[in-house]
Amino acid sequence: MLEFSRKETGRREVVPVAQVIEEVIQLKRLQRRGREVPIDFVAGPGDLAVHVCRQQLKQVLLTLFNNSEQAIPTSRADGLIRIAVASFRDRVQIFVSDNGSGIPPELQKQVFDPFFTTKAPGEGTGLGLSVAHAIIEAHGGSLWLADSTSRGTTFAIELPVADASLESAPPPALELIPPSALSGRILLVDDEPNILEALTAFLQLSQLEVRTAGNGHAALELLARENFDLVITDIRMPGMDGLDLYENATRLNRSYERRFIFMSGFLLGTSVKTRLAATGLPYMEKPFSLDEFRRMLDRALPEKTAVA
Ligand SMILES: Nc1ncnc2c1ncn2[C@@H]1O[C@H](COP(=O)(O)OP(=O)(O)OP(=O)(O)O)[C@@H](O)[C@H]1O
Numbered sequence: 535m536l537e538f539s540r541k542e543t544g545r546r547e548v549v550p551v552a553q554v555i556e557e558v559i560q561l562k563r564l565q566r567r568g569r570e571v572p573i574d575f576v577a578g579p580g581d582l583a584v585h586v587c588r589q590q591l592k593q594v595l596l597t598l599f600n601n602s603e604q605a606i607p608t609s610r611a612d613g614l615i616r617i618a619v620a621s622f623r624d625r626v627q628i629f630v631s632d633n634g635s636g637i638p639p640e641l642q643k644q645v646f647d648p649f650f651t652t653k654a655p656g657e658g659t660g661l662g663l664s665v666a667h668a669i670i671e672a673h674g675g676s677l678w679l680a681d682s683t684s685r686g687t688t689f690a691i692e693l694p695v696a697d698a699s700l701e702s703a704p705p706p707a708l709e710l711i712p713p714s715a716l717s718g719r720i721l722l723v724d725d726e727p728n729i730l731e732a733l734t735a736f737l738q739l740s741q742l743e744v745r746t747a748g749n750g751h752a753a754l755e756l757l758a759r760e761n762f763d764l765v766i767t768d769i770r771m772p773g774m775d776g777l778d779l780y781e782n783a784t785r786l787n788r789s790y791e792r793r794f795i796f797m798s799g800f801l802l803g804t805s806v807k808t809r810l811a812a813t814g815l816p817y818m819e820k821p822f823s824l825d826e827f828r829r830m831l832d833r834a835l836p837e838k839t840a841v842a
């Protein structure tokens with residue numbers, strides 16, 4: 535899992551494309567768990583660079599590499615991921631191809647939908663590509679499925695080429711912060727690490743500061759030590775569930791009464807529904823779209839502070 539820290543995230547810099555690809559290939563090598571799908575990388579002509587948040591671009595590449603790797607059956611000895619970089623006019627393209635199982639034509643339209651997954655429960659959240667898409671769009675680029683047949687799949691990323699002069703003269707603050715930036719500190723609580731990772735990346739796109747907890751107890755510890763504008767918690771978690779967490783948090787500090795949003799992926803039992811209704815708080819049912827998620831944040835967070 536990638537590590538996110540506030541300092542690194544959201545800040546855009548001029549990043550050589552080949553370098554960031556190499557970094558992610560390195561990261562994949564370190565992460566290997568007994569499985570080695572070779573990654574073949576052909577650097578394009580010249581030193582192409584993009585103006586991006588390095589951490590976020592790495593997250594996108596990692597999502598694509600992981601998907602490719604997961605599409606290649608473990609039984610296959612000739613599995614290969616191939617990366618190519620090209621440029622056209624003032625745009626850079628990064629192609630990530632694999633010779634995996636491919637995506638059936640009838641499913642190709644859905645791969646960017648949040649929570650769309652063909653993986654077993656617990657193995658995929660279906661948030662990888664939707665968050666990757668949001669990240670690339672936020673950088674003025676596009677991410678699309680370029681090709682997929684039973685012989686393999688290619689995804690393409692396109693980003694504006696960075697102006698080399700940006701390195702010495704940082705762009706004005708307005709460019710650093712998307713016009714839709716929100717402000718606030720968020721505590722995200724879910725027992726599924728992939729959900730935490732993907733939603734964190736999405737929240738950080740809006741310049742929000744995010745802390746995460748993998749269970750109710752860890753969340754409560756953070757709530758006792760730090761102050762948050764909003765707590766977004768899964769309801770179903772082993773041990774202390776999201777509603778227990780809410781009760782404990784409000785006992786700790788009454789002001790949390792209005793600062794919770796609940797999420798859940800399963801049909802809820804009547805008793806849980808009753809407890810949820812009693813809080814009078816917003817509830818997001820998975821699958822939700824990232825736009826819905828974003829609108830929920832808009833309503834829940836304090837007024838944005840004007841960008842100086
Ligand atoms: N390279 C690929 N080859 C074949 N299928 C793919 C590929 N990339 C994505 N898919 C399909 O798109 C779906 C959605 O991908 P996405 O990354 O959004 O979620 P996921 O991989 O299922 O879960 P997670 O986000 O937790 O990794 C996958 O479940 C898979 O069916």
Ligand SMILES: [Mg+2]
Nearest residue numbers: 597601662663
């Ligand atoms: Mg994925």
